[in-house]
Amino acid sequence: MVSNQVKNGQVLLAEPFMLDPNFKRAAVLLCEHGEEGSVGFIMNKPLDMQIDALVESxxxxxxxxxxxxxVQRDTIHYLHTVGDLLEGSRPVGNGIYWGGDFEKLKFLATSQLIEPKDIRFFVGYSGWSEGQLDDEMTLGSWVVADMHANYLFNMDSGQVWEQAMYNKGDAYTVIANMPEFVSWN
Incomplete structure (x- = not known):
C-alpha cells in the first residue's frame, strides 16, 4: 500500500537526530513514489567536483x-528546469524534471541552451523498497515538506534542510534552529 502522506515532488526532511550518516539532516526531493518503491535525490550534500570532470565526454x-x-553510487542522475527542451524528461513537479536524453543534454550544454544554474547532477540516488518509506514515515524518520525550486537551483545547498524546516512554520522553526550537535547548546 502506498502512503497518502508523501507524493512525487515533495521534500523528505530527515528528523534532526537521524543517525544514518547518509541521511543526517538530509533534504531529499522525492521523484518517484509508488507500489514498487520510491526514488529521490539528496539536495544538500554537495561533492567537490564538476560534471565535466566526472564524465569525460x-x-x-x-x-x-x-x-x-x-544507492548505485556509480550512476549519474540529473534534475533540471528544461523539460521542454530535453526529450525523455520526467516531470517531478514545480517546474522540475528528472533525466532525459543524455546526448541531447550534452548538445544543449555545448550550445549554451542550458546553463549550470538550470541543472543539478547527482552521484547515486536514495531508494526505498516497497513499503520501506511508508514504514520509515510511521516511525517518524522523515518530515514531509513542500518543494520549492529555489531549494535546488538558487540556495546554498548547506542551508536547504534548515530553510525547508523553517518554511513549515510552528514547531519546525525551532527544529530548524537546533544545532546539529546537542553539545553546541
Whole structure:
C-alpha cells in the first residue's frame, strides 16, 4: 500500500537526530513514489567536483554535483528546469524534471541552451523498497515538506534542510534552529 502522506515532488526532511550518516539532516526531493518503491535525490550534500570532470565526454560545464544517495553510487542522475527542451524528461513537479536524453543534454550544454544554474547532477540516488518509506514515515524518520525550486537551483545547498524546516512554520522553526550537535547548546 502506498502512503497518502508523501507524493512525487515533495521534500523528505530527515528528523534532526537521524543517525544514518547518509541521511543526517538530509533534504531529499522525492521523484518517484509508488507500489514498487520510491526514488529521490539528496539536495544538500554537495561533492567537490564538476560534471565535466566526472564524465569525460561531457563538455566544459561548471555545474554542481551532489551526493544523491547511497544507492548505485556509480550512476549519474540529473534534475533540471528544461523539460521542454530535453526529450525523455520526467516531470517531478514545480517546474522540475528528472533525466532525459543524455546526448541531447550534452548538445544543449555545448550550445549554451542550458546553463549550470538550470541543472543539478547527482552521484547515486536514495531508494526505498516497497513499503520501506511508508514504514520509515510511521516511525517518524522523515518530515514531509513542500518543494520549492529555489531549494535546488538558487540556495546554498548547506542551508536547504534548515530553510525547508523553517518554511513549515510552528514547531519546525525551532527544529530548524537546533544545532546539529546537542553539545553546541
Amino acid at each position: 561531457f563538455p566544459e560545464f561548471e555545474s554542481r554535483v551532489l551526493y544523491g544517495g547511497p
